[in-house]
Amino acid sequence: MGKPTMEDVAARAGVSRALVSLVMRNAPNVSAQRRAAVRKAADELGYSPHVMARSLASRTSTVLGVMVNDLRNAFFADVVEGLDAAAQAAGFDLILNTGGRIPSREGAALRSLLSFRPAGVVLLSPVVPAAAIEAAARQCPVVLVSRTSRLSTVDTVNDDGEAGAALAVEHLAQLGHRRIAHLDGGGAAGAAARRRGFRQAMRAHGLEPIVVRSEHTDTAGEKAVQELLSSYSPAPTALLAGNDFNAVGAISALEEHGLRVPEDVSVVGYDNTSLASLRHISLTTVDQPRAEMARLAFDALLERVRGERTEPVRHLLHPSLVVRETTGPNSGEAQR
Amino acid sequence: MGKPTMEDVAARAGVSRALVSLVMRNAPNVSAQRRAAVRKAADELGYSPHVMARSLASRTSTVLGVMVNDLRNAFFADVVEGLDAAAQAAGFDLILNTGGRIPSREGAALRSLLSFRPAGVVLLSPVVPAAAIEAAARQCPVVLVSRTSRLSTVDTVNDDGEAGAALAVEHLAQLGHRRIAHLDGGGAAGAAARRRGFRQAMRAHGLEPIVVRSEHTDTAGEKAVQELLSSYSPAPTALLAGNDFNAVGAISALEEHGLRVPEDVSVVGYDNTSLASLRHISLTTVDQPRAEMARLAFDALLERVRGERTEPVRHLLHPSLVVRETTGPNSGEAQR
DNA sequence: GCCCTTGATTAGAGCGCTCTAAGCTTGTAG
DNA sequence: CTACAAGCTTAGAGCGCTCTAATCAAGGGC
Numbered sequence: 001m002g003k004p005t006m007e008d009v010a011a012r013a014g015v016s017r018a019l020v021s022l023v024m025r026n027a028p029n030v031s032a033q034r035r036a037a038v039r040k041a042a043d044e045l046g047y048s049p050h051v052m053a054r055s056l057a058s059r060t061s062t063v064l065g066v067m068v069n070d071l072r073n074a075f076f077a078d079v080v081e082g083l084d085a086a087a088q089a090a091g092f093d094l095i096l097n098t099g100g101r102i103p104s105r106e107g108a109a110l111r112s113l114l115s116f117r118p119a120g121v122v123l124l125s126p127v128v129p130a131a132a133i134e135a136a137a138r139q140c141p142v143v144l145v146s147r148t149s150r151l152s153t154v155d156t157v158n159d160d161g162e163a164g165a166a167l168a169v170e171h172l173a174q175l176g177h178r179r180i181a182h183l184d185g186g187g188a189a190g191a192a193a194r195r196r197g198f199r200q201a202m203r204a205h206g207l208e209p210i211v212v213r214s215e216h217t218d219t220a221g222e223k224a225v226q227e228l229l230s231s232y233s234p235a236p237t238a239l240l241a242g243n244d245f246n247a248v249g250a251i252s253a254l255e256e257h258g259l260r261v262p263e264d265v266s267v268v269g270y271d272n273t274s275l276a277s278l279r280h281i282s283l284t285t286v287d288q289p290r291a292e293m294a295r296l297a298f299d300a301l302l303e304r305v306r307g308e309r310t311e312p313v314r315h316l317l318h319p320s321l322v323v324r325e326t327t328g329p330n331s332g333e334a335q336r
Numbered sequence: 337m338g339k340p341t342m343e344d345v346a347a348r349a350g351v352s353r354a355l356v357s358l359v360m361r362n363a364p365n366v367s368a369q370r371r372a373a374v375r376k377a378a379d380e381l382g383y384s385p386h387v388m389a390r391s392l393a394s395r396t397s398t399v400l401g402v403m404v405n406d407l408r409n410a411f412f413a414d415v416v417e418g419l420d421a422a423a424q425a426a427g428f429d430l431i432l433n434t435g436g437r438i439p440s441r442e443g444a445a446l447r448s449l450l451s452f453r454p455a456g457v458v459l460l461s462p463v464v465p466a467a468a469i470e471a472a473a474r475q476c477p478v479v480l481v482s483r484t485s486r487l488s489t490v491d492t493v494n495d496d497g498e499a500g501a502a503l504a505v506e507h508l509a510q511l512g513h514r515r516i517a518h519l520d521g522g523g524a525a526g527a528a529a530r531r532r533g534f535r536q537a538m539r540a541h542g543l544e545p546i547v548v549r550s551e552h553t554d555t556a557g558e559k560a561v562q563e564l565l566s567s568y569s570p571a572p573t574a575l576l577a578g579n580d581f582n583a584v585g586a587i588s589a590l591e592e593h594g595l596r597v598p599e600d601v602s603v604v605g606y607d608n609t610s611l612a613s614l615r616h617i618s619l620t621t622v623d624q625p626r627a628e629m630a631r632l633a634f635d636a637l638l639e640r641v642r643g644e645r646t647e648p649v650r651h652l653l654h655p656s657l658v659v660r661e662t663t664g665p666n667s668g669e670a671q672r
Numbered sequence: 673g674c675c676c677t678t679g680a681t682t683a684g685a686g687c688g689c690t691c692t693a694a695g696c697t698t699g700t701a702g
Numbered sequence: 703c704t705a706c707a708a709g710c711t712t713a714g715a716g717c718g719c720t721c722t723a724a725t726c727a728a729g730g731g732c
Contacts, residue, residue: 351711351712352711352712352713353712353713354711354712354713354714355710355711355712358710365709365710365711366710366711367709367710367711370710370711389717391717392716392717392718392719393716393717394717395717
């Protein structure tokens with residue numbers, strides 16, 4: 001438990017504390033001989049510099065705060081992995097928090113992150129009020145992922161939900177579908193953009209958009225399908241779910257109603273989580289480039305940290321469609 | 337970007353820095369009047385204490401290092417969520433790292449965590465050599481989750497994989513199954529215990545254990561089933577997969593072979609991930625109490641931090657069986 | 673031989689906080 | 703009126719490090 005300090009290393013190597021500091025930071029202008037002696041002493045003592053002390057003394061931080069509202073959501077877990085990869089490569093460390101989509105908890109989590117005086121903060125789909133974000137941005141660079149903002153002090157990284165939804169509609173229309181319904185994600189992250197994109201794309205194809213309110217869970221997907229089947233007499237032949245979980249729930253409900261996927265009804269998900277790629281599910285879905293989103297978020301932070309940029313940046317990533325086995329041609333059912 | 341310091345608050349409130357420190361720590365023996373004045377000044381300035389400076393000065397740490405090998409694995413994501421919940425409640429913060437199941441990367445990640453001089457470190461299913469763990473344990477309390485160890489300086493939290501496998505075998509035997517196969521997880525965390533438990537339980541029921549080598553992925557599950565069906569002439573009527581993903585892959589392969597689940601073959605998973613509870617899959621599986629594991633890991637750390645305990649503790653949690661719709665009675669097929 | 677440069681090393685202040693010990697008020701007993 | 707305890711408040715050292723400025727040795731030019 002006794003952790004050696006720089007002073008201990010200096011004593012053992014017979015040099016000053018300052019010299020040890022220079023060696024630990026790989027500074028130039030240290031003779032090879034002393035450098036070796038210091039390295040040796042450090043190794044023998046199992047010494048490694050105290051990050052917090054370094055941070056305090058150098059008035060710089062190598063810590064990145066990350067607030068995620070739900071790690072169980074594979075989308076966020078993937079983004080965190082991506083952030084960690086970028087951070088490790090650049091010598092940064094992540095301090096991680098969850099906010100549980102509860103504004104008060106997220107606020108506390110954010111404050112907790114800021115008390116580390118991090119180099120920057122990444123908020124994954126936060127629900128805190130804009131004022132809280134603005135306040136945070138006064139302390140350090142802030143990047144929002146899966147949330148938009150008009151604040152000129154924060155950067156944002158989002159996937160283009162409108163384009164993603166349009167991609168799905170395009171695909172389904174090409175397969176001959178006319179009656180296409182969207183299971184709306186409600187207030188969830190990105191749901192509004194998807195809904196908007198769905199509506200626009202449908203109209204662009206001269207089709208009437210059908211939107212059923214749902215949530216980003218599988219049980220909500222089941223419920224939405226039941227509602228859909230009971231309220232629309234010629235049932236839709238295709239569905240764009242709010243996300244993958246929602247899609248899987250929808251598929252369950254469809255099958256319970258004796259409708260086969262994709263023969264009777266095509267289903268498209270959103271997110272391309274690991275769930276979608278399971279052979280047993282093999283869901284056609286819209287892929288958000290999570291690794292790239294993480295990379296961009298990290299880079300945006302770094303640019304601000306280095307003072308290379310002061311104007312906000314708005315990344316809108318283009319999603320792509322991954323066609324699997326839950327979509328197929330409209331089965332010749334009367335074209336209305 | 338200009339962060340106020342304790343000195344600023346002191347000046348504004350017209351008191352000394354030390355008094356501000358006392359107020360921020362909710363120390364007793366501060367007059368209500370001064371306390372209010374300090375609070376007010378702090379609020380107006382948007383001040384919150386610098387955790388790192390505090391840590392340095394107080395020679396204590398409120399940081400917990402967490403190394404996880406793969407956040408994408410829902411099991412680990414759940415444990416991290418649990419750790420975060422416990423940490424937040426106790427005023428600790430998590431610094432999070434991934435090691436990717438690569439010893440060298442995990443080693444670097446661990447060193448990185450230790451350079452924060454954390455109060456303790458939690459390693460989730462690490463693959464680093466015992467020597468590295470021992471070295472870490474000399475620096476601060478270490479808890480291993482999903483990995484065993486004989487080191488008297490570290491605590492461990494594991495689920496009882498033997499009992500879990502036995503639970504599954506018990507369930508299947510009770511349903512009349514005799515030819516039960518286990519898709520072995522190979523070198524994955526916990527796989528050895530499950531294999532052992534499976535073999536023992538089978539023998540205890542007077543049954544011949546069938547073990548096929550696999551991995552903890554769905555594609556491996558498919559492959560394993562194909563192998564199984566081609567090498568065992570009376571095909572097994574029940575399967576215990578290595579984990580849930582593996583089980584889903586197995587189900588796909590079974591269905592492709594025209595075998596229905598559970599009518600022809602029963603399938604049991606392991607982990608009870610969110611996947612398993614999807615109605616569309618509805619997998620019978622063994623549940624590891626992840627939240628409790630996280631809680632115990634945190635508590636073990638805290639006990640060591642507080643010096644309340646020096647002997648190692650070995651938590652072996654009892655898993656439970658969650659029966660859903662992928663298991664059913666042996667369909668009267670010749671009882672061998 | 674002297675002055676300067678150049679590169680290597682170190683002293684010492686200070687980062688923002690905690691903590692111990694000392695100082696300052698009061699109130700009260702003698 | 704003095705003494706002293708109890709309750710508040712503060713001075714000042716120090717946590718482990720970085721960084722600036724100073725020191726020092728070793729040449730090199732004249």
